[in-house]
Amino acid sequence: MAQALDGGLAVQMRGVFKSFDGVPVLKGVDLEVARGEVHALAGGNGAGKSTLMKILQGVYPMDGGEILIDGQPVALTSIQEAKAAGIGMVFQEFSLVPTLTVAQNIYLTTEPRGAGGLINDREAGAKAREVFRTMDVQVNPNATVGDLSTAYWQLTEIAKALAQEARVLIMDEPTASLAKHEADALFELVQRLKARDISIIYISHRMDEIYRIADRITVLRDGRGLFTRPLSEVTPAQVVEGIVGRQIEGMLEWGARDAGEQAAEPLLEVRNLNAGPRVRDVSFTLQAGEIVGLAGLMGSGRTELARVLFGIDRLESGEILLRGQRVDASDAGAAIAAGIALIPEDRRAQGLVLDHSVNDNLLLPLLPQVRRGPFVNDSEGRSLARSLIERFAVKVANPSRAVRLLSGGNQQKVVIAKWLGTEPDLLIMDEPTAGVDIGTKSEILARIRELAVSGKGVLVISSELPELLAVSDRVLVLRDGSVTRELPRQDIPDEESLQLAVQGV
Numbered sequence: 001m002a003q004a005l006d007g008g009l010a011v012q013m014r015g016v017f018k019s020f021d022g023v024p025v026l027k028g029v030d031l032e033v034a035r036g037e038v039h040a041l042a043g044g045n046g047a048g049k050s051t052l053m054k055i056l057q058g059v060y061p062m063d064g065g066e067i068l069i070d071g072q073p074v075a076l077t078s079i080q081e082a083k084a085a086g087i088g089m090v091f092q093e094f095s096l097v098p099t100l101t102v103a104q105n106i107y108l109t110t111e112p113r114g115a116g117g118l119i120n121d122r123e124a125g126a127k128a129r130e131v132f133r134t135m136d137v138q139v140n141p142n143a144t145v146g147d148l149s150t151a152y153w154q155l156t157e158i159a160k161a162l163a164q165e166a167r168v169l170i171m172d173e174p175t176a177s178l179a180k181h182e183a184d185a186l187f188e189l190v191q192r193l194k195a196r197d198i199s200i201i202y203i204s205h206r207m208d209e210i211y212r213i214a215d216r217i218t219v220l221r222d223g224r225g226l227f228t229r230p231l232s233e234v235t236p237a238q239v240v241e242g243i244v245g246r247q248i249e250g251m252l253e254w255g256a257r258d259a260g261e262q263a264a265e266p267l268l269e270v271r272n273l274n275a276g277p278r279v280r281d282v283s284f285t286l287q288a289g290e291i292v293g294l295a296g297l298m299g300s301g302r303t304e305l306a307r308v309l310f311g312i313d314r315l316e317s318g319e320i321l322l323r324g325q326r327v328d329a330s331d332a333g334a335a336i337a338a339g340i341a342l343i344p345e346d347r348r349a350q351g352l353v354l355d356h357s358v359n360d361n362l363l364l365p366l367l368p369q370v371r372r373g374p375f376v377n378d379s380e381g382r383s384l385a386r387s388l389i390e391r392f393a394v395k396v397a398n399p400s401r402a403v404r405l406l407s408g409g410n411q412q413k414v415v416i417a418k419w420l421g422t423e424p425d426l427l428i429m430d431e432p433t434a435g436v437d438i439g440t441k442s443e444i445l446a447r448i449r450e451l452a453v454s455g456k457g458v459l460v461i462s463s464e465l466p467e468l469l470a471v472s473d474r475v476l477v478l479r480d481g482s483v484t485r486e487l488p489r490q491d492i493p494d495e496e497s498l499q500l501a502v503q504g505v
Contacts (some may be wrong), residue, residue, distance in 0.1 A: 010070060051205075090174055294460065469495060
């Protein structure tokens with residue numbers, strides 16, 4: 001760690017205070033990031049990570065404290081001022097325009113101009129190519145972003161920041177949408193950026209990633225800085241305990257469950273489903289009180305299968321039966337009425353109306369419960385929303401505020417709460433712990449187990465194999481749109497064995 005500090009400090013945030021609606025969010029937080037350092041920032045939902053980074057980006061003004069960049073005090077009152085100071089952000093939810101080319105996205109609002117003030121796309125392409133050359137990666141600047149994989153979107157985001165001469169990069173859950181080999185390539189790029197004296201603030205809930213690439217870690221809890229330590233001097237267990245304020249034991253330990261006598265008729269029966277290239281002749285059953293995991297590489301058809309079961313994507317052939325009754329797979333409303341709920345893969349794009357309030361989001365699938373004739377009973381609606389907030393421990397100071405202002409973990413709790421409020425018989429959960437902190441992750445995994453114990457059926461899709469193994473009674477392995485293997489949990493000795501099955505070995 002001494003090496004990382006030898007070059008001096010790139011960022012100093014001292015005694016930062018911030019409140020919203022009179023509720024303190026940051027209470028005198030300090031953060032120091034050295035030049036050429038990868039500095040991990042960790043904390044639970046509502047700890048203040050996002051607010052602290054938005055202050056550094058110039059999105060929010062701070063109520064108190066000071067910020068120094070390269071030793072000089074700065075007033076970051078706008079995103080433009082933060083960019084001018086060398087602060088760049090790589091978002092977890094991409095900020096790219098899919099219909100534009102890579103180069104056009106990189107230089108959006110800063111386009112090179114030619115004669116007559118017209119945009120010079122050729123020069124933009126040449127400049128983008130040079131940025132990628134310095135990153136030592138191969139990306140076609142003229143490719144349309146919407147035609148590229150998620151990994152290339154991530155590289156374009158990083159290039160966009162570097163093109164603006166960022167000397168400090170904030171990376172917010174950068175591997176959340178990446179496959180393992182894509183994440184490995186990103187880590188190699190991070191090391192190359194570090195060698196160029198670029199500082200990286202790395203926000204992640206994944207301990208293995210943090211210990212792989214970070215030099216130091218700062219843990220926030222309840223709006224305060226708990227500690228800043230070199231990773232070599234703190235164990236993962238100590239980091240987790242710092243984040244959640246308690247020890248989490250057994251979160252990822254699987255225990256065989258007694259589901260009682262298996263019913264003669266399964267809760268869910270899927271027969272020979274076909275839907276496009278990603279769902280091909282899929283058949284399986286799921287019992288009441290059972291948790292079935294879906295494992296597979298990106299593109300294996302896991303999400304597509306979930307969407308077909310919920311009536312979003314068109315079913316070409318096959319049958320879906322719930323408690324022996326055929327479900328109209330052409331309509332999500334019919335799936336909901338039959339007792340099926342889906343926690344979607346992308347909570348921001350598919351699970352929430354971001355500019356609507358927490359109350360409104362919670363009530364969207366529950367309006368029949370609070371409708372009185374053509375009108376909604378607002379008092380009953382607020383009461384129902386409040387009970388869901390309490391039941392699922394959603395941290396929100398004011399339920400009337402927009403849901404986009406919540407942390408990622410609390411947003412996920414809202415998505416889960418609103419669908420569990422419908423009391424479904426079958427819950428399909430697509431990447432339910434993506435981008436949430438360790439404490440929330442343990443709560444979600446515990447909730448999945450509780451649902452099964454209560455007699456509901458749960459279908460879980462997760463790229464996090466340890467989590468899949470922690471809760472599943474059986475695991476179905478998908479490859480090229482088909483179920484290639486069905487594995488009872490007791491027959492999977494470890495994560496490596498499941499990984500080999502996923503890889504088709």
